[in-house]
Each structure stands twice: as structure tokens, then as C-alpha cells.
Amino acid sequence: METTAVSTSAAGPDEFDRNVPRICGVCGDKATGFHFNAMTCEGCKGFFRRSMKRKASFTCPFNGSCTITKDNRRHCQACRLKRCVDIGMMKEFILTDEEVQRKKELIMKRKEEEALREAQRPRLSEEQSQVIATLVEAHHKTYDDSYSDFTRFRPPVRDGPVTRSASRAASLHSLSDASSDSFSHSPGEWAFLETQGHSKQQNQPTANSSRLSMLPHLADLVSYSIQKVIGFAKMIPGFRDLTAEDQIALLKSSAIEVIMLRSNQSFSLEDMSWSCGAPDFKYCINDVTKAGHTLELLEPLVKFQVGLKKLNLHEEEHVLLMAICLLSPDRPGVQDHARVESLQDRMSEVLQAYIRVHHPGGRLLYAKMIQKLADLRSLNEEHSKQYRSLSFQPEHSMQLTPLVLEVFGSEVS
Numbered sequence: 001m002e003t004t005a006v007s008t009s010a011a012g013p014d015e016f017d018r019n020v021p022r023i024c025g026v027c028g029d030k031a032t033g034f035h036f037n038a039m040t041c042e043g044c045k046g047f048f049r050r051s052m053k054r055k056a057s058f059t060c061p062f063n064g065s066c067t068i069t070k071d072n073r074r075h076c077q078a079c080r081l082k083r084c085v086d087i088g089m090m091k092e093f094i095l096t097d098e099e100v101q102r103k104k105e106l107i108m109k110r111k112e113e114e115a116l117r118e119a120q121r122p123r124l125s126e127e128q129s130q131v132i133a134t135l136v137e138a139h140h141k142t143y144d145d146s147y148s149d150f151t152r153f154r155p156p157v158r159d160g161p162v163t164r165s166a167s168r169a170a171s172l173h174s175l176s177d178a179s180s181d182s183f184s185h186s187p188g189e190w191a192f193l194e195t196q197g198h199s200k201q202q203n204q205p206t207a208n209s210s211r212l213s214m215l216p217h218l219a220d221l222v223s224y225s226i227q228k229v230i231g232f233a234k235m236i237p238g239f240r241d242l243t244a245e246d247q248i249a250l251l252k253s254s255a256i257e258v259i260m261l262r263s264n265q266s267f268s269l270e271d272m273s274w275s276c277g278a279p280d281f282k283y284c285i286n287d288v289t290k291a292g293h294t295l296e297l298l299e300p301l302v303k304f305q306v307g308l309k310k311l312n313l314h315e316e317e318h319v320l321l322m323a324i325c326l327l328s329p330d331r332p333g334v335q336d337h338a339r340v341e342s343l344q345d346r347m348s349e350v351l352q353a354y355i356r357v358h359h360p361g362g363r364l365l366y367a368k369m370i371q372k373l374a375d376l377r378s379l380n381e382e383h384s385k386q387y388r389s390l391s392f393q394p395e396h397s398m399q400l401t402p403l404v405l406e407v408f409g410s411e412v413s
């Protein structure tokens, strides 16, 4: 016998979309789907199939017009079957035993394939997941999104435009004459700041601008951040097992990089600045020049922040990147290079596995993140240069904190 092999009981994709009440069209019981072309319950589905297979013929003991309900559906087979046909059930939709068998096999095969796919899906090992959980927790414990501690820093002071002397104060060339605004000297690379539109008066070093009005606040922010970075580092699996000397070498050389990385969390693409809650704690490039830094650092620093922000890192990736940065074996002063390298390698593997498993479309992400580490090296280099000029000037270095002086200082322990 030729029967159409159509899936009747398995729900087709559109079956649940069809706006049909899930009530059996034969008896009114709860329906389980379309069976042999009509929405029915399991009972009426079975009844129809059995009746067709047996080629049964029933006669109604009453007058051939019984109303079939859930409770009386067994009473009159003739009217129940008539109702089946009336609502569209068709024997052509019944599968032969062979077809039933083939269909079962097909379902089994699909299930097995799915199980295989599931088993082959790349996964993070228990240990790798643990590393991530530890780092995320470490970061939460050391990065306060409310920035409420910032009120304890020396307050930010934003007055007047940056004058030539303020910029020059930060540069090595002006060591001996940080506050004399002499035009007869070589103008230097910052001369463009005063080419047009600046009145003589604006170019006069005001007490505040030559004093770098933002330095106290930003020095405190950075000092506070160094403490947090140290706290984070201590929670990186394996970090505490390094010698104290290596821990210090890693922290001293990477602190500014990790600060630049973590600060991305407060960086906003909309206003191209770091926004830390209160309006007072929003830092733009101009504010940082008032802490003695120049565009030679700040322009690439902001570019870096923009690029990093656009990677849209998951928090897991963000914390792994900070850990990888901190665990760079090639930092000056590191003794046990091999040990640091193996810790870093472990983090890199976790990061790559994480991206593979959890970051859709992250095929190139790892490479882009590693490029960010390279960018950080050159930002570090430029910061060190500018920090040196700053720290050579007692009137500015006195505004720093002991921790900043120690960490950014050139002394070796």
C-alpha cells in the first residue's frame, strides 16, 4: 500500500505558530498537535490509526449524530470516527510500519549527531573557568564602579587655559626656567599653543597653571589606582608565589599600563573622556595637561582608549588582558623569566579559549588584544619620559604621593 510519508505527530516548525487552539477537534480534550492532518488528543490519534489499520466499520447504536466529548468518546466508535473524518483526518497520513521504523531511526540519528556536536563543542576546562572566576572576582573587589572614594582625593582644580609655561613646566628643556615665559628662547614644540588667539595676558604664567592645578587630584587618583592594581595582582593565580622581587619588578613596570587598561571602564566614547560619577570627576585631555602631561602622551592615550572601547570586551576578557599585561616576563628586573612566562602563557590560553567558546565573531579578537598590549608599551615609554621631567622638578614631585614616587621612581629594590 502506498501511503504518503508525512510527519504527522512530530511538531512541524510552523505547527505552533498556527493560531489553532490546542484542543482536540474530535472530543475537546487537550490536543498534543496535528495528527493525520488535524489537531487532536493522543486518544483520538490512536483511535483513528487503529480503526484505519483494522479497516473497521462501526455502526452507531443511536441515531448517528452523537456529540463526542472527552468523557463519552468511548461510547460510540462510529460517530467518533465520523468526527475524525469530518475534521480532516486522512488515512493517507498514516505511516506504514516500515515508515514508522525509518522515521524512528532518523530521529535517533539526529539525536546522536546533536550529542556528538555538543560533545565536540570547545569547552573551558574546570581549571580555566576557575581562573576566570577568580580574576573577575578580584577585579570586582578592586574596582568600585561608584567611584565614591574619589571625594577623598585632593580636589581637582580646573582653572584657566594651559599656558605655555604650564606645558613647558613638564618638559625637560625648561628645568631652569619653568615659570619665565621668555619668547627670546627657542619656542620649542609647544609654541603652537600660543600662535593665535592667545592674548599676552593668557600667556602669562598664572600661579595655578604653573603649579599644575590638576596634579594633586590626578596624583591621588593614580596612587589610589596603584593600590587597587596591587590588590588585583595579589589575587592573580600564581602571582603571590613569585619572589617578592619579581612581584615588585612586574608591578613597577606594568602599573601605568594596567591603570590605562582599567581606566577604559570609565572612558566614554561620547565625550572622549574618563567619567567617574560626579561632574568634577570627569577627566578630559585638557585636565591631564594640567597634571604636567603633553599631547605627545595624551593623544595616543585617548586613541588607545577609543580603540580598546570599540573592542567591546567582555568583562572576562578585560580582566584577563590586565592579568596578561601584569604577567609580562620581559619587564626590566624580572629574574624568574620562565616562571612569569608560564603564568602568562596560561592566561593567554584561557583568553583564547574563552574567546573561542563565548565570543561570537571573535575570530580576530585575540590578535587585536595582543596589539593593545604593544600599544601600551609605547604609552608606558612616553609616560615614563614625561613623568621623569615632572619628578625632576621638586615643586611638582612634592605634589605626588610616596607610593607614586616609589612605583614610578627609577630606584631598584
Ligand code: VDX
Pocket: 218, 219, 221, 222, 225, 259, 260, 262, 263, 264, 265, 266, 267, 274, 276, 283, 288, 291, 293, 297, 383, 387, 404
Ligand atoms: O577608571 O604621571 C582608574 C579608575 C577610573 C579612572 C581612571 C582614569 C585614568 C585616567 C584619566 C583610573 C586621567 C589621566 C590618567 C588616565 C590614565 C593615565 C593618565 C590618570 C586611574 C595620566 C597620564 C597619568 C598621569 C600620572 C602621573 C601624573 C603620576 O584606575
